Amino acid sequence: MTPEDLRAAVAAGIIDEAQAARLRVLAEGRAGTRAVMPAEDEPFEFFRGFSEIFISIGLVILLSGVTAMLSWFGGFALLTLVPLIAAGVAWWWARYFTLKRRMTLPSMVLASAFGGGVAIFFATALSEMAISVRAVGVLTFVLTAAALAGWYRRFRLPFTAALIGISLLLAIYAATTSFEDVVMGDWGWRGMFDLSENPIFASSTLVFGVGAFLAGMWFDTRDPHRLGRHAATAxxxxxxxxxxxxxxxxxxxxxxxxxxxxxxLALLVITVLALVIDRRSFLTAAIAYIALVLAWFAGDDGDYGRWVFILMTLGALITAIGTWWVQLRAFVMKALPEFPGKSRLPPYARPE
Structure with missing residues (x-):
């Protein structure tokens, strides 16, 4: 059986992730671990065919139509409930598209619609209470994250982790800053994330990043062979x-x-960390963001030659790491001493 067969069996509910991992280990043990392991693989599935794109477009239009119809026929009381009703419709449809059809992109659309509907409902309802705007923002996003956690528990959709994380990040931002601070603050956009200029807001971003990373590692260590939803959630x-x-x-x-x-130096540390946890996605997001930060700081005064150097350096780095990822990871993992959890990370090449 191929890894794709095992993932399909897990997705269909025939076996669970632990059973799939044991089957994989057994097969690798008989044939030789490295001989059968897809070394270049980091499974990720956004959609399984154009039919999912087509259905997703239809769902977006249909949800928009349902919302418009409810808004047209309803009074003020119903208008307040329209987002919640739309979220309920998304939950209803997910029972078919997610649980029965197991379609990836339509499930992501429905999860986003559910989260958006719940967030708008909570924001509308809480704004009618005698509480501050900051409290409205914090409670809205915390309650939305809780509702999305219920969605994940029911439908086991890995993409829900991204929506939960975004909701929690917005809740943290709502608690540590305000719209006026962002628009009119003296420290500006670059100072927002500076630990020395704006320690509370910047630290909250850092704490969220650490929390999201630890959550990813929790899921990763439960599916080191990248066969099921735990790895996809990570x-x-x-x-x-x-x-x-x-x-x-x-x-x-x-x-x-x-x-x-x-x-x-920071990029080197991030690269080593990405190799250790075997996550190209982690390094890709980091490098892309570093390029964005450099663009902010260079502004309109950036020297053309300097930008050519930055682009060529980043491009060469990404290409080289991607090309020799397996060899680099084997070197790093062999060079590192034993540490707690090392045996629960994805297997790596062990050249003779």
Whole structure:
């Protein structure tokens, strides 16, 4: 059986992730671990065919139509409930598209519609209460994250982890800053994520990044062979963690006057960490964000030659790491001493 067969069996509910992993280990043990392991593989599935794209477009239009119809026929009381009703419709349809058809992209659309509907309902209902705007923002996103956690428990959709993470991040931001601070603050956009200029807001981003990373590792260590939903959930956690971590670190380092040297050191640490956990997605998000941060700081005064150097360096780095990922990871993992959890990370090449 191929890894794709095992993933299909897990998705169909024939076996669970633990059983799939044991089958994989048994097969690898008989044939030789490295001989049968797809070394270049980091499973990720956004959609399984154009039919899912077609159905997703239809669902977006249909949900928009349902919302418009409810808004047209309903009074003020019903208008308040329209987002919640739309979220309920998304839950109803997910029972078919997610549980029965097991379609990836339509399930993501329905989960997003559910989260958006719940968030709008809570924001509308809480704004009618005698509480501050900050409290409305925090409660809205915390309750939305809780509702999405219920969605994940019911439908086991890995993408839900991204929606939960975004909701929690927005809740943290709502608690640590305000719209006026962002628009009219003296520290500006670059200072928002600087630990020295705005420690509360910047630290909250850093704490979120650490939390998302630890959540990703929790899921990863439960599915080191990347066969089931735990690994797919970890993918979304790492995709959120990388920008959040780099956000504060990159801006703080550049503002401190360390410049490119410290940025290069930070990128090296991130690269080694990505190799250890075997997550190209983590490194991809980090490198993309570092390029964005550099663009912010260069602004319109950036030297053309400097930008050519940055682009060529980043491009060469990504290409080289992607090409020799397996060899680099084997070197790093062999060089590292034994540490707790090392045996629960994805297997790596062990050249004779």
């Amino acid at each position: 993918f979304w956690c790492h995709l959120l963690a990388a920008p959040a971590l780099v956000n504060t670190v990159a801006v703080s380092l550049l503002n401190s006057g360390g410049g490119m040297a410290l940025m290069a």
